[in-house]
Amino acid sequence: MLTKRIIPCLDIKDGRTVKGTNFVQLRDAGDPIELAMRYCEEGADELVFLDITATTEKRKTLATLVREIATHINIPFTVGGGINTIEDVSLLLENGADKISVNTSAVNNPELINQLAANFGSQCIVVAIDTKIIDGNWTVVTHGGRNPTLHKAISWAKEITDRGAGEILLTSMENDGTKAGFAIDITREISTAVSIPVIASGGAGSMNHFKDVFEIANADAALAASIFHFREISIQELKNI
């Protein structure tokens, strides 16, 4: 049996792990390598690192950090944030990342997904979709929910699948930071609509939320950040439910 995956996410700013609510009120959550190693020991299935620094100058330090992480952990990890070109991806993969995640750059230039899939294989291309309800429709948004796009979440999910995405990282901005549970309806709709794995993100607050998103929404993986960083939920216990 293929297992459902539990994925801690580390938001990285200036080489530290931070976590805020809706991209504000960032609080320091520790050294990313120490956290990553702790998660490996606790049985995390994968890790995701999102660089929220995203200035060109500081991106070189990201590659160094990726390398440092890769030497210390023995499970797969995805790196995202500010990836715009094939060269950006090459640099991260050369330093030991297993997959990369694109979001805004894919919305601005959907052809990028085709290019990345052709160059590196679909298996290493995660496309992140941030979505919230606008006028009654789940709509794709960027910049932490501030900028709506013309895409509806479901049709965009189908389009990126056709373009060669290997996985979808779906974040509901309605649920993110609430700890009230994942967005079951849209996760289920997208998971049913596409043939690639869907990682649900946003809203995890209890063990049962994970159970629900796997069993009711049919997500293939679930991602969370602060509840793991601050030990509100133990990954080990979560794996046993």
Next chain:
Amino acid sequence: MKVVIIKYNAGNIQSVLFALERIGMQAIVTDNTEEIRTADKIIFPGVGEASTAMNYLRERKLDELIVSLKQPVLGICLGMQLLCSHSEEGDTTCLNVFEKVSVKKFISGNNEFKIPQIGWNTISSLHSKLFNKVAEQSYCYFVHGYYAEENNLTIAKTDYIQPYSSALSFENFYGVQFHPEKSAIVGEQILKNFLDL
């Protein structure tokens, strides 16, 4: 011991290198024929597309070199598939070390089985030195859209849509469909076992 990782246009070599470092082994990454020929252990990694990878190997005559090797060789993921006879991916004639073993595309009748298979699945019916100290039903990390059928060279099985070969061996050649370099402690044990062969 000289351990060589074959360098070609299929990624994730870095992960293999780091995994070997974690178990205390420095490996050389090279496409140099002489370096490969004189190695004690050879790892043939791979993430990518079968026909592109085979073309690359043929252009550099690495195909002939690989099949002539007499020391232990470990193919990982695409590396394992390229050691088979044929792959449906790009209708590719492969190296035919694992004779008459063909690689097929996963076909899912519904969305219950996502393709590619990405994540942790169990390996069972283990029978090879490669799996010393590895328990039946251990979890390993898989990422693949094509699989090798079960056959008489199968040394580990996994079930996804149907049972298939998650590891193969013939003489000095071994192949694993999963990524030992990303399969936590179990993966490290398998890499150690390979180095101990």
